[in-house]
Each structure stands twice: as structure tokens, then as C-alpha cells.
Amino acid sequence: MKKILNFITDHRFIIGIQAVLSIILVVSIALVNILPMRFLIVIGAFLAILTLLMYLFAKSSSIESRNVQIRPLIGKIISVVISIFLLVCCVFIQTGKAAVNQVTSEYDYVTYSLVVKKESPYYKAEDILNKTVAYNPNGTKINKALDKLSKKVSSYGISELYGVEAVVDALYNKQADAILMNEGSRTLVNEYKESFNKDTRVIWNCKFKSYNKIKEEKTLDILKDPFCVYISGIDSRGSVQEVSRSDVNILMTINVPAHQVLVTSIPRDAWVTLVDAKAKDKLTHSGLTGTQNTVKTVEKFLDVDISYYARVNFESLVKVVDALGGIDVYSDKNLEAWTGQPIKEGWNHMNGQMALSFSRERHAYTSGDRHRAQNQQDVLQAIIKKMASPAIITHYTDILNAIDGTFVTDMPMNEMARVANDQLNTGAEWSFQKSMVSGSGKMMKGGYYMPNTNLYYMIPDENSVKQNKEYIKKMLKGESFTAQ
Structure with a gap:
């Protein structure tokens, strides 16, 4: 136990941790590639000099003096504080990198809801067995939504109608028992039928990823090409x-x-x-x-x-x-x-x-x-x-x-x-x-x-x-x- 304690309190171990964290920080900054190289060189040089100074400060001296004996202890404490700061910086950079990655996406999400009139006797998808569902066939992922609905309901009739008005009117005029609606169009539906949210309820929904990458390959160099x-x-x-x-x-x-x-x-x-x-x-x-x-x-x-x-x-x-x-x-x-x-x-x-x-x-x-x-x-x-x-x-x-x-x-x-x-x-x-x-x-x-x-x-x-x-x-x- 004493050997382990002596090892982890040795100035070479403590300064070694500072040196390793300094290298990790510089590499992390370099991989993010936001700072220009001249800034990176300055940061690397500063951390290297700081590590060397802390090594000299924390190194024990052969001179028997109270001040000389206290200096290595202070040096070790300062080095530990610096190491903690470097660790926080490394975590900060990795967290930032993860956050930036999250804003990069090639997908939209589309949600389809099975909507019925509020007074209807239908409360779950299975209740529309052998009933009629109206929808707009031009909707994104509409066929996948229908396939997923078919797994819940073995048999139901369909009515393909184009435009918001036709689909909503089919529900209100009882030409359809339910409608399969893209939730993205709900604002538009409410503009057409102001009482829609009060008059209806959702009994089932499903959500899909919609691939939206604009170009499969981009040959431009954004630092050279407009x-x-x-x-x-x-x-x-x-x-x-x-x-x-x-x-x-x-x-x-x-x-x-x-x-x-x-x-x-x-x-x-x-x-x-x-x-x-x-x-x-x-x-x-x-x-x-x-x-x-x-x-x-x-x-x-x-x-x-x-x-x-x-x-x-x-x-x-x-x-x-x-x-x-x-x-x-x-x-x-x-x-x-x-x-x-x-x-x-x-x-x-x-x-x-x-x-x-x-x-x-x-x-x-x-x-x-x-x-x-x-x-x-x-x-x-x-x-x-x-x-x-x-x-x-x-x-x-x-x-x-x-x-x-x-x-x-x-x-x-x-x-x-x-x-x-x-x-x-x-x-x-x-x-x-x-x-x-x-x-x-x-x-x-x-x-x-x-x-x-x-x-x-x-x-x-x-x-x-x-x-x-x-x-x-x-x-x-x-x-x-x-x-x-």
C-alpha cells in the first residue's frame, strides 16, 4: 500500500498525467479542425512549456530546507489542478463535437395519425376493421404507413383523395370512417376547418424516417468554389x-x-x-x-x-x-x-x-x-x-x-x-x-x-x-x- 501511495504521489507520475492530458487536448483540438494551425502550435508550445516548468517546480531537491521541501508539494498540487482543467477541456471539446454531429442529418421525420370524429365508436386501430380510411396518396411514406396499419387491421377499405379539403370533407361528410393524416399538415387542416382539433381525435399513429440528402456526391471544394x-x-x-x-x-x-x-x-x-x-x-x-x-x-x-x-x-x-x-x-x-x-x-x-x-x-x-x-x-x-x-x-x-x-x-x-x-x-x-x-x-x-x-x-x-x-x-x- 505504501509503495502504491509513493508511486501516485511521485512528481514524475503527476507530471506525466499532465503531459498525457496536454497531448490529448492538442490532438482533440486538431481533430475538430476549427482552430488554424498557428493557433494550434501556440497552444501546444504553451502546454509543453507549462509541463516542463511544473516538472522542475515539483521535482524534489537534495537541499535540506523547509521552503525547498514545501515547493515540490505546491508544484504537485498545482499540476493536479492543471490536469483537472485539461480533462475538463477535453470533455468540453468531445461534447461539442458530439453536439455538432447531432445537427448533421440526412433525414426528416414524418408522423401519420389515424384520425376519427370525436363521437365515433372507434378508439383503437383495430376498431376500423372493414371500415373506410381516406388519405392523400401523394404523402411522403404514405405507403409505409398503410403497410403498418395493415399489420394492425387485417381488412379495411381505402379512399384515395387529393388535397387537404377532399380528405377532411370525406371524414366530416361520413364518406370515410377515418383519415390517415400527415401531422405536418395539421396547421393547414386547421386553417381549412377551424374546429378540426375539437371535432376529432387520434386513435393510432406511426413515425418514419424520410431520406432527404440533396446530392449523393458533392465534388465542390467549399473553400474554393461558390x-x-x-x-x-x-x-x-x-x-x-x-x-x-x-x-x-x-x-x-x-x-x-x-x-x-x-x-x-x-x-x-x-x-x-x-x-x-x-x-x-x-x-x-x-x-x-x-x-x-x-x-x-x-x-x-x-x-x-x-x-x-x-x-x-x-x-x-x-x-x-x-x-x-x-x-x-x-x-x-x-x-x-x-x-x-x-x-x-x-x-x-x-x-x-x-x-x-x-x-x-x-x-x-x-x-x-x-x-x-x-x-x-x-x-x-x-x-x-x-x-x-x-x-x-x-x-x-x-x-x-x-x-x-x-x-x-x-x-x-x-x-x-x-x-x-x-x-x-x-x-x-x-x-x-x-x-x-x-x-x-x-x-x-x-x-x-x-x-x-x-x-x-x-x-x-x-x-x-x-x-x-x-x-x-x-x-x-x-x-x-x-x-x-
């Missing part, structure tokens, strides 16, 4: 990976070598062709069958190749802005947002809730949705600028905690790390240009999901679409231009 990222702001208050309408639609064209960004906004109500349905409807409704469908719809609409996507929900905006310590955004007028917070004309230092309310406000402006899109662009620009500053290091943990469960992208972790590494290495200022697709509003019927309901649509102006296509192409080619 590329496009589609950003979807969804209206889901649940998981960011749940299939939902896409209420904010922004295409970012990024030129890393030139440190330039073009932000192109597309109104949520834009009248576009949904790629999966091959029919016209609002762009926001493309998200009801998954991110991949929205990306393909935007690609076709703007004649562009999108390399990556990112999905955020409203909760993530609040958390990220707060994690960054707030952002500075310019408002062109005094207004009181829906949260009751006053926003003054001029520069405002906004917390997360204020930034969200500013991004969603449209009633205070004569141009409505168009001005709201401008505000969203301004908030996005402020967030990117803050994240491109040293704040990304000082608020690293807070940012990772903020995006947990509220942000997802298909950009691999190593690619995100390369961009962060390049930014920390160059410290360059980014220039932003902003544009948006404009058009004219129109109340009309004919949308794919609700063909018989009079809804507001934004009919894109052909010249505006053409102009935005040109801006994007010029940014991708590295040509200079000024967005109007």
Missing part, C-alpha cells in the same frame, strides 16, 4: 426534423474565397410548381412532403443547383441570438412588435425574442411580406457577422446548446469546421448583398392542397425571377454586380 445553401424556417414547434410547412425560404449563395454572400428571399406564398405533385401551390406547402421536395422545388424555380440545406424553427432563432449575446440590427421605423417590445428607428441591440418579433412583423409595413423578408435578411446577416467574429469562440458552448434540437443541416461537420477554420485564420470581413423575388398578391382558388378554397398567393413577377437568377449565376461565377 455554392448555394437553402435555409428553411419551419412553423413546427416540435422537432426541427418533423415534416412541416416552410414559412421562411432563403437561398444563400456563398463565395468563401471572396468572403461574399448573396441572400435571396422567396415569399412563402409564392405560386410555384411543387416538384413532387407536378402542380402549382404555395412554396410553403412544398415542405409538407419533406425538405428534399422544397429544395428541388426551389432549384427548379430559380434554375440553380443547391449544395446544402439548413432547417431552423422559430425557437432556434431566439436561442442562437441569446447565445451570441444579442445582435445589432437596423430598423427603418419605430414599431411595437407583437411581443410588446418597442423597436426604435435606427440601430437596436436585440435579444432573441426581439429578433424573432422583428423577423415576423409585417402588419406595421405597407409592403407587408416584402418588408418582413427584408427584416429576416437583416437578422440573418447580423447573426452571420456575429458568428464570424471572435464571439464564435467565446460563446461556443452556448451556441451548441442553443442549436441542439432546433437546427439541422446536411453539411458535414468537417466542412463546417473548414469554413470556421478559414474565418479564424483570415479574420476577413464579409460583404452581403440582398435580393428577393417580387410579384403581385392575388386571392384565388386552384392550389394543389386546397383547390376549392380562396387563398392568398403571390404570383412571381417574371422579370424579378429572371433578375434573381442572374444575380445568383454571377455570384457563382465570381462576377461583380450590385443587387437592386
